[in-house]
Amino acid sequence: DTGVSQDPRHKITKRGQNVTFRCDPISEHNRLYWYRQTLGQGPEFLTYFQNEAQLEKSRLLSDRFSAERPKGSFSTLEIQRTEQGDSAMYLCASSRSPRDYGYTFGSGTRLTVV
Amino acid sequence: SQELEQSPQSLIVQEGKNLTINCTSSKTLYGLYWYKQKYGEGLIFLMMLQKGGEEKSHEKITAKLDEKKQQSSLHITASQPSHAGIYLCGADIGGAQKLVFGQGTRLTINP
Numbered sequence: 001d002t003g004v005s006q007d008p009r010h011k012i013t014k015r016g017q018n019v020t021f022r023c024d025p026i027s028e029h030n031r032l033y034w035y036r037q038t039l040g041q042g043p044e045f046l047t048y049f050q051n052e053a054q055l056e057k058s059r060l061l062s063d064r065f066s067a068e069r070p071k072g073s074f075s076t077l078e079i080q081r082t083e084q085g086d087s088a089m090y091l092c093a094s095s096r097s098p099r100d101y102g103y104t105f106g107s108g109t110r111l112t113v114v
Numbered sequence: 115s116q117e118l119e120q121s122p123q124s125l126i127v128q129e130g131k132n133l134t135i136n137c138t139s140s141k142t143l144y145g146l147y148w149y150k151q152k153y154g155e156g157l158i159f160l161m162m163l164q165k166g167g168e169e170k171s172h173e174k175i176t177a178k179l180d181e182k183k184q185q186s187s188l189h190i191t192a193s194q195p196s197h198a199g200i201y202l203c204g205a206d207i208g209g210a211q212k213l214v215f216g217q218g219t220r221l222t223i224n225p
Contacts, residue, residue, distance in 0.1 A: 004156075006156075031211075033212060033213070035213075035215075040217075040218075041217055041218070042118075042120075042202050042204075042215030042216050042217045042218050043157070043202070043204075043213075043215050044215070045212055045213065045214065048212055056210075056212065089154070091156060091157065093157075093213075098145065098206065098211045098213075099144070099145055099164065099206070099211070102145075102147055102159055102162045103147065103159075103204075103213060104159065105149070105156045105157040105158075105159075106156050107155055107156035108155070108156045110154065
């Protein structure tokens with residue numbers, strides 16, 4: 001069990017560029033979640049997958065955001081045409097059975113849009 | 115509006131003192147999770163509470179979920195510098211099996 005891994009840890013991009021983040025969950029976890037956290041706030045839910053199926057998307061997830069989880073393993077979160085308001089920490093979490101084992105979070109990817 | 119309200123938003127205490135952080139919801143909580151976060155880092159799991167009236171302890175940290183399952187408290191006894199950080203409560207509200215978070219409590223421990 002190597003934990004939830006996120007890559008990169010930090011990303012600085014120019015406004016208008018596309019960025020992609022990767023999350024590798026704990027191997028036996030079938031549920032994978034993406035959250036966004038801005039300074040001084042708690043994480044906000046973006047979307048989650050059960051295996052490869054994307055089961056829920058927050059209205060926070062605009063058309064510029066897309067997430068995938070091919071083959072039900074790792075997941076990617078892409079932001080197209082980044083805006084300064086996208087600057088935040090993007091957190092990934094995985095779970096096998098939340099009510100039995102809870103949720104394990106990765107270290108996050110900090111995005112800065114300049 | 116926040117589905118989960120944490121109080122206080124920030125807390126400064128003298129090393130060795132006790133402190134309590136509260137997390138309140140207007141809806142029934144199906145699971146309540148406490149996490150700790152250092153600035154710029156990910157969330158570290160502390161405790162999970164599922165049943166009304168449940169109480170769990172780990173080292174000097176105790177968390178309780180009230181009988182009605184709408185409020186939780188996190189209590190730290192004899193605080194140490196290592197306790198400094200942001201404490202977040204997250205909850206499964208409505209049984210959706212996803213977490214909704216409070217806004218966090220920033221804890222500073224003064225030597």
